[in-house]
Amino acid sequence: MSGGGNGSAAVPTHIVMFPWLAFGHISPFAQLTRRLIVGSGDGVFRVTFLTAAGNVTRVEAMLAEAAGTVKVAPLDLPSVPGLPAGAASTAELSADGAELLKVALDGTRPQVAALLAELRPDAVIFDFAVPWVCDVAAPLGIKPLYFNVYSAATLALLAVPARCPGGRCPSAHDLMAAPAGFTSDSPLVTLPAYQAADLTYAYESFYSLPSVYHRFIPCFEGCAAAVMKTCAEMEGPYIDYFSAQIGKPVLLAGPVVPEPPQGELEERWSSWLSSFPENAVVFASFGSETFLPAAAATELLLGLEATNRPFLVVLNFPKGADAEAELAARVPPGLEERVKGRGVLHTGWVQQQRILQHPSVGCYVNHSGFSSVVEGLAAGCRLVLLPMNTDQYINSAVFARELHVGVEVVRRGEDGWFGRDAVSDAVAAAMAAGGDGEGRKWREFLLDDAVQKGYATEFVRKLKDLVKVA
Numbered sequence: 001m002s003g004g005g006n007g008s009a010a011v012p013t014h015i016v017m018f019p020w021l022a023f024g025h026i027s028p029f030a031q032l033t034r035r036l037i038v039g040s041g042d043g044v045f046r047v048t049f050l051t052a053a054g055n056v057t058r059v060e061a062m063l064a065e066a067a068g069t070v071k072v073a074p075l076d077l078p079s080v081p082g083l084p085a086g087a088a089s090t091a092e093l094s095a096d097g098a099e100l101l102k103v104a105l106d107g108t109r110p111q112v113a114a115l116l117a118e119l120r121p122d123a124v125i126f127d128f129a130v131p132w133v134c135d136v137a138a139p140l141g142i143k144p145l146y147f148n149v150y151s152a153a154t155l156a157l158l159a160v161p162a163r164c165p166g167g168r169c170p171s172a173h174d175l176m177a178a179p180a181g182f183t184s185d186s187p188l189v190t191l192p193a194y195q196a197a198d199l200t201y202a203y204e205s206f207y208s209l210p211s212v213y214h215r216f217i218p219c220f221e222g223c224a225a226a227v228m229k230t231c232a233e234m235e236g237p238y239i240d241y242f243s244a245q246i247g248k249p250v251l252l253a254g255p256v257v258p259e260p261p262q263g264e265l266e267e268r269w270s271s272w273l274s275s276f277p278e279n280a281v282v283f284a285s286f287g288s289e290t291f292l293p294a295a296a297a298t299e300l301l302l303g304l305e306a307t308n309r310p311f312l313v314v315l316n317f318p319k320g321a322d323a324e325a326e327l328a329a330r331v332p333p334g335l336e337e338r339v340k341g342r343g344v345l346h347t348g349w350v351q352q353q354r355i356l357q358h359p360s361v362g363c364y365v366n367h368s369g370f371s372s373v374v375e376g377l378a379a380g381c382r383l384v385l386l387p388m389n390t391d392q393y394i395n396s397a398v399f400a401r402e403l404h405v406g407v408e409v410v411r412r413g414e415d416g417w418f419g420r421d422a423v424s425d426a427v428a429a430a431m432a433a434g435g436d437g438e439g440r441k442w443r444e445f446l447l448d449d450a451v452q453k454g455y456a457t458e459f460v461r462k463l464k465d466l467v468k469v470a
């Protein structure tokens with residue numbers, strides 16, 4: 001072992017990070033790494049970050065500021081029938097391909113076992129896709145710690161033993177109600193039918209592989225503790241319920257706050273945005289991997305038109321699609337003419353944080369991705385929430401109905417359909433006096449340096465204590 005157990009204060013605690021091969025997971029693992037390395041100062045931690053060989057350059061760039069103390073170790077993914085050669089993350093794959101990527105990652109078990117045996121880190125912080133890490137690490141005396149990239153509410157509602165009483169997986173009907181013992185005053189105690197139906201995915205097996213739920217549960221059984229990037233102030237009852245359900249401690253790394261974005265905002269966006277008054281523009285965007293169904297995209301566009309406000313909307317499409325053609329197919333006849341000069345439609349990556357921070361952006365219509373909501377909140381935007389899948393439904397309910405941050409677009413319970421009026425009404429409500437709800441309170445809390453430092457210090461103390469225990 002490199003530290004902790006040998007009593008030498010000079011030896012850094014060595015952590016191995018092992019995220020699922022999706023950038024929505026790799027990014028929070030990189031953020032946690034930076035928090036440990038940069039936040040703790042020299043010589044306290046060192047990190048070995050495992051990822052598929054094809055991701056190494058991008059991950060190294062994400063960890064550049066900690067380069068001296070972080071080593072990115074490449075894993076060679078075995079070939080899997082049906083998985084495109086060279087695939088290294090879900091960014092290059094369809095939903096089916098992402099399932100096959102799990103098979104490839106399972107195939108790295110011997111490499112990971114050899115690496116852990118050679119490196120002998122103090123702890124391995126791993127993701128839901130690789131529960132077998134616990135079986136490899138524990139016999140070597142390495143502490144396996146599960147790291148949750150979702151909200152605590154998401155795990156508490158979907159991934160606890162009480163969800164499958166007697167081993168029976170929930171039906172869509174079962175999922176409309178919360179699991180036994182769930183916090184009773186939560187907005188999540190009942191879910192609409194369309195959300196419950198969508199959530200059955202988490203319990204289904206694809207290619208005869210364990211379902212998402214059946215990967216989560218052995219993570220909790222085998223880990224020494226769970227790590228979460230949240231805080232008691234925002235999610236206390238969910239953290240407590242989850243911890244009681246899995247019977248393990250939860251270490252809180254603190255609420256996610258956006259790190260300062262790199263680079264200036266592209267000229268084409270800054271000059272367009274700067275042509276409008278403060279808080280005038282509605283920015284609509286749905287994160288890195290959320291695609292609106294065609295009819296929903298069209299209603300969104302018509303709803304934005306009906307706000308009579310300037311808007312910038314970003315719509316993306318699954319890998320392999322002709323994005324420009326798909327976008328054009330969503331645009332109702334005549335809309336582009338009618339919104340000329342005040343409405344911009346775009347497909348592709350944008351500098352989201354920089355756009356949110358532009359003074360003329362006042363409202364942010366989004367999918368309730370955890371980071372996106374926090375980025376919008378921190379930038380002082382009014383929020384309109386339009387979740388499209390899994391954890392997004394849960395985040396949306398917690399933010400809007402529990403923390404009073406953001407306005408949800410009204411949807412039909414059976415199928416989640418929403419019309420253009422629901423979009424324009426939600427924007428109007430968010431932009432009206434009082435539409436910020438308790439946004440200011442939470443913004444001040446998230447941006448409070450003392451709060452962040454307090455969580456970071458306490459997390460490091462608990463982590464060091466945990467790895468010391470034999």
Ligand SMILES: C[C@@H]1O[C@H](OP(=O)(O)OP(=O)(O)OC[C@H]2O[C@@H](n3ccc(=O)[nH]c3=O)[C@H](O)[C@@H]2O)[C@H](O)[C@H](O)[C@H]1O
Binds near residue numbers: 287349
């Ligand atoms: C855990 C997974 O995160 C997922 O998606 P996503 O990556 O969109 O989520 P965010 O937390 O909003 O993160 C998205 C991040 O990408 C950034 N960004 C995105 C698009 C763009 O054009 N430009 C940017 O800079 C954005 O600024 C944010 O930091 C989903 O919710 C999913 O349900 C959940 O399981």
